[in-house]
Every structure is written in C-alpha cells, then in structure tokens.
Amino acid sequence: MFFQRIEDLRIDHDLSQNDIAKILGCQREVYRRYEKGTRSIPVDFLIKLSQHYNVSVDYILGLTPYKTIYDEHIDNIVSANKKD
Template sequence: MKTRMKEYRAKHDLTQLDLAKVVGVRRETISFLEKGEYNPSLKMAVKISRYFGIGVEEMFLFEEDELD
C-alpha cells in the first residue's frame, strides 16, 4: 500500500516524531507506514487522515491487486 503521509507531513512541517505523537505510536511505525512496510489498522488510518483533514482514500492508496 502506498501512502501520501510524507507529502502531507512536509506540507504541515511535521517530523515523523511529531506525527507519531499525534497518532499515539512510535516514530518507527510512521517510518514503516511511509515505506509501505506496514499496513495501519483502520483506526490508525482514520486518525492520521482526520488529522490532515482528508479522507482515508486520499491518504492511503491501494493497488487493485491488494484488494483481492
């Protein structure tokens, strides 16, 4: 799964640590999410998306084969 977290963090001048504190996770979790090495829970995905004022579908981009 691809994510636009890094792009949105940059727009809001946030570090991975800043976002991790908002979401309530470790900085490493944000790093893994940004690299596509970890899929967030629905709760985490909603929390991140709401923080930036966008929908989950705009923040997290699913490939068609990932939905099968």
C-alpha cells in the first residue's frame, strides 16, 4: 500500500513528518494522515514525493517493486527485445 511506502521512504531518508509536510506545503497532521492511509494523497503531492525521493509514482503506489523505471527490469526488457 502506498502509505507504507511513503513512510518507509521518509524513514530511509532520515526525515520527519514535519520535514515532508514542509516540502509538500501542507500541515504535519495532513501528511500524517497520508502515511496512515486515512486521507488520499493528491496527485500533485505524489509527483512531488516521487521527485523528492527519485522514485516512480508507480513505486509509491505499490504497482511495482522497482523504485524507478530505469531499474533492472527495464534493462531486462530491452535485452530481451534485442534478442528477437
């Protein structure tokens, strides 16, 4: 679930909820609700978070286990297509 990913990313980068709230331009309590999954994250905030952490929005949303679209899975696809 995406709220777990944003919490994990924040912790991995040694940031507080207040730090991320400032980056997003919202109150800490609002951001806390995003992490807890009790409030939906606006698309523009998802984009800001993906840019800040240098990960794909798909990763934040839990649609892929790969942090960026340029990870190994893309290299594997390109390599497989070259063989054809």
